[in-house]
Amino acid sequence: MTREPLGVGIVGAGPVVQAIHLPTLARLGELFEVRNVMDVNPDVAAAVAGRAGASPSTSIDELLADDGVEVVAICSPSAFHAPQVIAAMRAGKRAVLCEKPFATDREQAELIAEASRETGVPVIVGAMHTYDPAWLAGIAEWESLGADAHTIRSRVVLPPNSRFETSATEVLTPRPSSGLPDLGDPSVRAQMVFGGVLGLAVHDLPLVRRLIPATDEVAVVSASALSPWGYEVGLTANGRLVHAIGALTEQWRPTWELEVVSDHARMLLEFPPSYVHAGSATATIATSARTVRFGPYPHNGYEGEWRALHAIATTGSAAAPSVESLIDDLVFILEVASAASATARREEAR
Ligand SMILES: NC(=O)c1ccc[n+]([C@@H]2O[C@H](COP(=O)([O-])OP(=O)(O)OC[C@H]3O[C@@H](n4cnc5c(N)ncnc54)[C@H](O)[C@@H]3O)[C@@H](O)[C@H]2O)c1
Numbered sequence: 001m002t003r004e005p006l007g008v009g010i011v012g013a014g015p016v017v018q019a020i021h022l023p024t025l026a027r028l029g030e031l032f033e034v035r036n037v038m039d040v041n042p043d044v045a046a047a048v049a050g051r052a053g054a055s056p057s058t059s060i061d062e063l064l065a066d067d068g069v070e071v072v073a074i075c076s077p078s079a080f081h082a083p084q085v086i087a088a089m090r091a092g093k094r095a096v097l098c099e100k101p102f103a104t105d106r107e108q109a110e111l112i113a114e115a116s117r118e119t120g121v122p123v124i125v126g127a128m129h130t131y132d133p134a135w136l137a138g139i140a141e142w143e144s145l146g147a148d149a150h151t152i153r154s155r156v157v158l159p160p161n162s163r164f165e166t167s168a169t170e171v172l173t174p175r176p177s178s179g180l181p182d183l184g185d186p187s188v189r190a191q192m193v194f195g196g197v198l199g200l201a202v203h204d205l206p207l208v209r210r211l212i213p214a215t216d217e218v219a220v221v222s223a224s225a226l227s228p229w230g231y232e233v234g235l236t237a238n239g240r241l242v243h244a245i246g247a248l249t250e251q252w253r254p255t256w257e258l259e260v261v262s263d264h265a266r267m268l269l270e271f272p273p274s275y276v277h278a279g280s281a282t283a284t285i286a287t288s289a290r291t292v293r294f295g296p297y298p299h300n301g302y303e304g305e306w307r308a309l310h311a312i313a314t315t316g317s318a319a320a321p322s323v324e325s326l327i328d329d330l331v332f333i334l335e336v337a338s339a340a341s342a343t344a345r346r347e348e349a350r
Pocket residue numbers: 011012013014015016017020038039040041044075076077078080099100101126127128173274275
């Protein structure tokens with residue numbers, strides 16, 4: 001059965017919308033049509049809406065009053081996510097996609113969960129790796145092997161966001177370039193590590209939580225800020241070791257890997273960098289008997305999250321992740337970010 005494309009409303013029209021979501025939605029024209037784009041900056045709203053052939057708005061009420069808007073993507077700065085997600089739910093929209101992190105603290109996440117339960121409107125979080133088809137194939141194989149991870153390593157080496165944003169599109173709102181951070185200042189180190197976990201590690205920590213089912217006993221054992229910009233965090237979660245390193249550098253070549261090791265198997269996930277529209281990750285799983293490789297598939301995690309949103313909005317919320325699991329992911333991420341930044345404040349930068 002064919003149906004009309006779902007009408008999309010986009011809240012916040014910065015570089016992520018311009019370089020990630022609009023190109024993704026342009027590939028998914030059979031499923032979605034962008035109808036309304038809202039930004040507090042009227043010039044940005046008009047210019048980005050114009051690119052998508054949509055109506056511009058400068059307030060969320062105006063966007064939510066547009067009957068053509070059936071699903072809403074919240075892409076504003078993180079501090080606004082929770083009230084805007086809740087407003088979209090209370091307006092009776094069919095489903096909401098919220099950029100990561102979907103709230104900035106547990107209380108706000110619980111308010112979202114309460115609104116979702118009351119209204120029946122499902123929400124998904126734009127943590128793109130969780131929707132990458134190679135991750136989904138890899139984790140299915142990993143779980144079918146009964147493999148039990150004892151060590152997980154996340155390695156992220158990327159150029160600054162602006163490089164890939166400007167490769168993906170002509171960004172209407174380029175980021176101001178900032179000077180080198182003063183890593184002699186403890187609060188700068190703490191902020192860098194907190195921001196690194198919430199900005200980059202955030203994409204892989206939900207995967208870590210799937211690989212280590214119970215993350216109630218979390219201890220950060222080491223954390224440092226890295227010069228000129230980066231973080232290194234070591235933690236244990238229910239007796240398993242997790243090591244995460246992330247660095248922004250101009251050097252070739254960009255890397256985004258997650259390596260998972262058990263006594264009898266190893267899985268290596270190699271993701272494309274953020275903003276890149278070049279297909280999925282690959283997942284390679286090796287045991288003493290054989291090596292299997294999944295991907296690259298034609299579509300990436302960004303497309304995966306929009307496809308998931310479509311399925312949820314059109315077939316009912318059964319396919320949606322539970323809001324409780326989204327809260328658990330957020331609590332884990334915030335716990336790691338806070339403990340790591342407290343440690344980095346005390347440790348010299350490297
Ligand atoms: N999935 C990814 O790969 C990825 C990568 C980077 C950032 N992000 C997330 O995407 C979101 C947007 O990131 P960005 O870099 O485009 O952000 P940004 O802060 O550069 O831009 C956001 C836009 O929102 C507008 N805005 C400000 N306040 C608003 C409000 N109250 N309501 C509506 N719009 C408002 C701003 O004018 C700006 O145009 C953030 O939540 C960020 O964490 C996701």
